[in-house]
Amino acid sequence: MAIFNLKKREIECKVVYYGPGRCGKTTNLEYVFKSYKKQVTGEMVSINTEGDRTLFFDFLPIGLGKIKGCDIRVQLYTVPGQVKYSSTRKLVLRGVDGIVFVADSLEVRREKNMISLKDLQSNLKEYGKSIFKVPLIMQYNKRDLADEGIPLMSIEQMERDLNRQLKVPSFPGSAMKGTGVGVTLKACLMETLKSLQREFKWAK
Amino acid sequence: MDISLQIKSLLNEAELYRAQGLFPEAKDKYHAASAMIHKIDKLKNKDSLLKAISGKIQSLEKKTEKVETGPTSPELSEKGQNLIKSLFGENDLQKAVALAKFGQFERAITELEALLKDDVYRVDAGKNIIRCKMAIASVDDAIDQYHQWLSGDLFTGHQLESIRAYLQPIIDRKGIDKSLPVPVGERDEINAADSGGIEFSMPEPEEEILDITSIGITFTSGTFKGKMVEFDVNFQSGGMLSLIISKNDKTLIDELKNGDSLDDIQFYSPIAMFKGTAVVANKTQINSGPKQGDFCLDLKIKST
Ligand SMILES: Nc1nc2c(ncn2[C@@H]2O[C@H](COP(=O)(O)OP(=O)(O)O)[C@@H](O)[C@H]2O)c(=O)[nH]1
Ligand SMILES: [Mg+2]
Numbered sequence: 001m002a003i004f005n006l007k008k009r010e011i012e013c014k015v016v017y018y019g020p021g022r023c024g025k026t027t028n029l030e031y032v033f034k035s036y037k038k039q040v041t042g043e044m045v046s047i048n049t050e051g052d053r054t055l056f057f058d059f060l061p062i063g064l065g066k067i068k069g070c071d072i073r074v075q076l077y078t079v080p081g082q083v084k085y086s087s088t089r090k091l092v093l094r095g096v097d098g099i100v101f102v103a104d105s106l107e108v109r110r111e112k113n114m115i116s117l118k119d120l121q122s123n124l125k126e127y128g129k130s131i132f133k134v135p136l137i138m139q140y141n142k143r144d145l146a147d148e149g150i151p152l153m154s155i156e157q158m159e160r161d162l163n164r165q166l167k168v169p170s171f172p173g174s175a176m177k178g179t180g181v182g183v184t185l186k187a188c189l190m191e192t193l194k195s196l197q198r199e200f201k202w203a204k
Numbered sequence: 205m206d207i208s209l210q211i212k213s214l215l216n217e218a219e220l221y222r223a224q225g226l227f228p229e230a231k232d233k234y235h236a237a238s239a240m241i242h243k244i245d246k247l248k249n250k251d252s253l254l255k256a257i258s259g260k261i262q263s264l265e266k267k268t269e270k271v272e273t274g275p276t277s278p279e280l281s282e283k284g285q286n287l288i289k290s291l292f293g294e295n296d297l298q299k300a301v302a303l304a305k306f307g308q309f310e311r312a313i314t315e316l317e318a319l320l321k322d323d324v325y326r327v328d329a330g331k332n333i334i335r336c337k338m339a340i341a342s343v344d345d346a347i348d349q350y351h352q353w354l355s356g357d358l359f360t361g362h363q364l365e366s367i368r369a370y371l372q373p374i375i376d377r378k379g380i381d382k383s384l385p386v387p388v389g390e391r392d393e394i395n396a397a398d399s400g401g402i403e404f405s406m407p408e409p410e411e412e413i414l415d416i417t418s419i420g421i422t423f424t425s426g427t428f429k430g431k432m433v434e435f436d437v438n439f440q441s442g443g444m445l446s447l448i449i450s451k452n453d454k455t456l457i458d459e460l461k462n463g464d465s466l467d468d469i470q471f472y473s474p475i476a477m478f479k480g481t482a483v484v485a486n487k488t489q490i491n492s493g494p495k496q497g498d499f500c501l502d503l504k505i506k507s508t
Contacts, residue, residue, distance in 0.1 A: 021225075022224055022225045022226055045283075047284050053225065053271065055277075056280075056284075056306060059287065059291065088306070091305055091306070106229075108226070108232075109226070125472075126417075126472060127417045127472070128417045128434065128436060128437075145220070148216070148220070149213060149216065150216075151217070
């Protein structure tokens with residue numbers, strides 16, 4: 001849940017990167033940390049386990065400066081992908097204001113994408129939120145692998161699989177190379193701030 | 205495609221999936237490549253190739269096992285624990301509970317024990333200590349802890365009774381045949397009741413009320429009969445829920461009057477969904493600030 005301090009005109013909101021294991025959530029955050037030095041306001045913290053898998057979450061605080069007279073701070077999180085960490089995913093999702101769903105373009109991960117999106121929907125529902133209403137952006141990651149002859153799904157197919165009903169903004173990307181990372185985050189922050197504006201009318 | 209190219213591309217895929225930590229996918233591709241190699245008769249280095257692949261498959265199996273059997277919540281560094289506290293808790297109790305939720309039980313217990321000194325947090329801290337003990341040790345440890353508190357003087361009888369009322373059903377549910385002794389002050393009251401004649405009111409047992417994040421009210425009468433509407437819960441204090449309802453929903457709000465009982469409510473909490481009933485305790489229109497014109501509706505949960 002966004003924290004408002006209307007006297008000081010400060011807003012702190014929470015954006016979560018969601019998606020199946022190994023789809024590139026942590027890599028997205030690492031790229032943001034490396035490339036947006038001016039916006040990054042603190043350390044990126046990753047709590048990892050065996051083989052660099054995110055165990056609990058990654059965390060990175062950023063600041064957007066003043067927008068419409070309000071100082072906007074954003075906490076970026078990722079969730080762990082493995083099935084056994086479902087309770088952590090739920091904890092991290094608590095009070096979320098905006099979501100980036102990172103889908104893996106690898107053909108072999110097709111089903112995992114769909115299962116993860118379903119998991120997101122049901123976790124949101126437990127917090128009384130609808131996946132159709134929450135600010136949500138899709139990223140189709142690992143597009144760079146097409147050049148290496150690895151079978152990827154087409155964007156059209158991914159749209160059909162994941163975004164036919166949701167119809168949210170979506171972007172192809174390569175978190176490893178950094179393409180699409182910035183536009184995805186920016187789109188998500190825009191949707192998030194718009195939704196907070198509808199709800200709380202913070203901008204004058 | 206030329207068969208050797210096909211094999212090459214399978215191995216290429218397998219290698220990439222391995223590098224990305226997608227072990228089952230990598231294994232599938234190695235197996236497919238291996239099956240294809242078997243079928244070729246005149247291949248110079250066939251045996252060494254097959255051996256190399258089966259070595260890769262074995263090492264993948266080892267890695268998979270490591271990932272799967274790794275601890276689900278290893279002890280974190282102090283820095284990691286501090287981050288969890290600051291991100292997932294607002295007051296000291298929530299911070300300590302957040303540690304427990306992330307499996308950092310030892311540190312959680314230390315912090316909860318410190319909170320026992322605080323009258324405001326004592327009962328909740330006690331219940332959560334019990335919870336942690338059950339998670340890392342056993343129900344017996346939790347029972348021992350209760351007995352220890354019972355023989356000390358940190359808790360009032362009433363506070364301890366609240367902990368007993370929390371722990372006893374857990375013991376019962378586990379099929380353990382043990383009943384916790386009722387704290388002295390509380391027992392006296394019960395005995396007094398047994399002896400008859402004296403009128404007194406039992407203290408209401410403090411029930412565990414879950415965090416409720418939103419509710420769905422199904423109207424059982426009036427204009428909206430049969431319709432379900434969902435509201436976020438903006439504030440909760442025990443069994444009292446406060447909802448801010450937009451002035452745009454005025455027709456809805458008009459249906460709800462002080463004292464009305466709502467007999468079909470769906471409660472959504474982070475860990476469960478359940479049905480129950482509530483009473484409209486208070487309804488006020490907000491007349492200043494950013495929510496001016498909206499309504500604040502307080503509901504008292506009656507049963508869940
Ligand atoms: N080629 C390629 N690899 C990627 C990309 N994004 C992530 N990866 C790799 O995929 C693996 C898993 O990435 P990670 O960010 O840890 O995934 P997470 O589980 O979603 O946090 C790592 O080996 C990354 O290097 C990408 O855009 N292209
Ligand atoms: Mg990760």
